[in-house]
Amino acid sequence: MPRPRRTQISVEDTPFYHCCSRVVRRAFLCGDDKFSGRNYDHRRGWVESLLCELIDVFSIDVAAFAVMSNHLHVVLRIDIETANHWTDREVLEQWHKLFKGDELTQKFVKGELVEAHDVLRLKHTIATYRSRLCDISWFMRCLNEPIARQANQEDNCTGRFWEGRFKSQALLDEVAVLACMAYVDLNPIRAKMADNPEQSDHTSIQLRIKAALKGEQPKNLLPFIGNERKNQPKGIAFSLQDYLELVDDTGRIIRDDKRGAINVSSAKLLTRLNIPQDHWLKLTTEFGKLFHGPVGTLQELTSYCEHLEKRRRHFASCCQHLKAG
Structure with a gap:
């Protein structure tokens, strides 16, 4: 039986959450539908455009997103502080x-x-x-409902468009956040929809690369702010260049379907986080299979369950995937 969303959100433990919505009908959300022969690529633009609108409304930041053929991913950061200061x-x-x-x-x-x-x-x-305005459920509702209505109108049909409620999982530490972001950003490459990150349309990684070429960061995405420090602005406490290089290297290995090795120059984040390369590749290719609930170390998972008054630490066995080895 699905748990109420409030029993899965603990801002005290983490502001970061990975959400995923999947369509219920045979017709694709986007891309080519081999059954009808129709192309729905334009719908990916609907989602990205609406995401940008919602970022301007909610006190919730988007760290990563990818709009696929029959589902979408977003990595969100709840910004309680901004909402309270309004x-x-x-x-x-x-x-x-x-x-x-x-x-x-x-x-x-x-x-x-x-x-x-x-x-x-x-x-x-x-x-x-x-x-x-700082509630993930309301954010996803305002994203999914308009898309569903627009798609149903275009398909001249009624009924469900999305497969029930969206799925969400807490990302309890920086390893979980970084691995999940890379997993989301590399979705099109794993699905063979693109050969490299810069060709991955309607993804956060493409926006970050385009902005980086101009020496900027996308205004509608949570920025990378470099190493953690006192009085830092809100953002992801890693170097943007290190992240882009790591994702690019990882994408090449995934695309070529080889074990390969990540270049030393782009492995700075893995060294900082003490993650072996084989663990990183497993996380970024199988994140969705490995984790079906909150993601973090056993200690962080225990704290998360205590704050939400959960009697059992479900998904504790998954914590082993985040160990240094």
């Missing part, structure tokens, strides 16, 4: 970018006087919206 007016302005709200919220945003007997109701509404 003023009441800013919360409503953010919410109104997607939803109309009600007469009371519209009145407040316009600067009109709110009657005393409506103040308590307004504060409750603002608190609800503030919570939703």
Whole structure:
């Protein structure tokens, strides 16, 4: 029986979560459907465009994404701090970018006087919206529902488009985050949809490479900020260049279907994280098979389960894949 999403999210342990949605019908989300002979590549653009819109609304960052033929992946970071620093007016302005709200919220945003007997109701509404704007379930709902409606309209049909609820898993440490991001970024290469990361359309890695060629980072993705330090801005505490080189090297090995070896120059992150190359290749090619729940060391998994008041440490056997060996 599916667990409520609130029993799977523990921001106290990690702000990072990997989410995946898969279509339920035989027709592809995107790409070529061999049964109908139709091509749905344009739908990948729908997803990427909507993702960019939602990033501007929610207090949730996207670290990685990949839109595949019949499913999509996103690695999200919940930004509680930003949501808590929004003023009441800013919360409503953010919410109104997607939803109309009600007469009371519209009145407040316009600067009109709110009657005393409506103040308590307004504060409750603002608190609800503030919570939703840093809620993964609401983020995925606002991503999946419009895509489903648009696809159903295009296919002239009704019913489910997505395969039930989206799947999510907590990424409990930097090894889990980095491995999951690389796994997501390399999806098109493993599926033989692209020969290299820069040709992987509608993925975060392609956006990062295009921006890097200009000496920049994509504005709509969580940035790499270099090594961890005091008073650092929000972001991923690794070097962007190290990550791009590592993903490129890993992609070449996967594409050529050989064991291969990762160049010393692009293995800086593996050395820092104490991950052997064979472990890294296994993680980035089989992440979805190896982990069906929270990802982290046994100690981190124990803490995560305690905070969520789980009696059993499910998926504890998977922790061995994150050991240095």
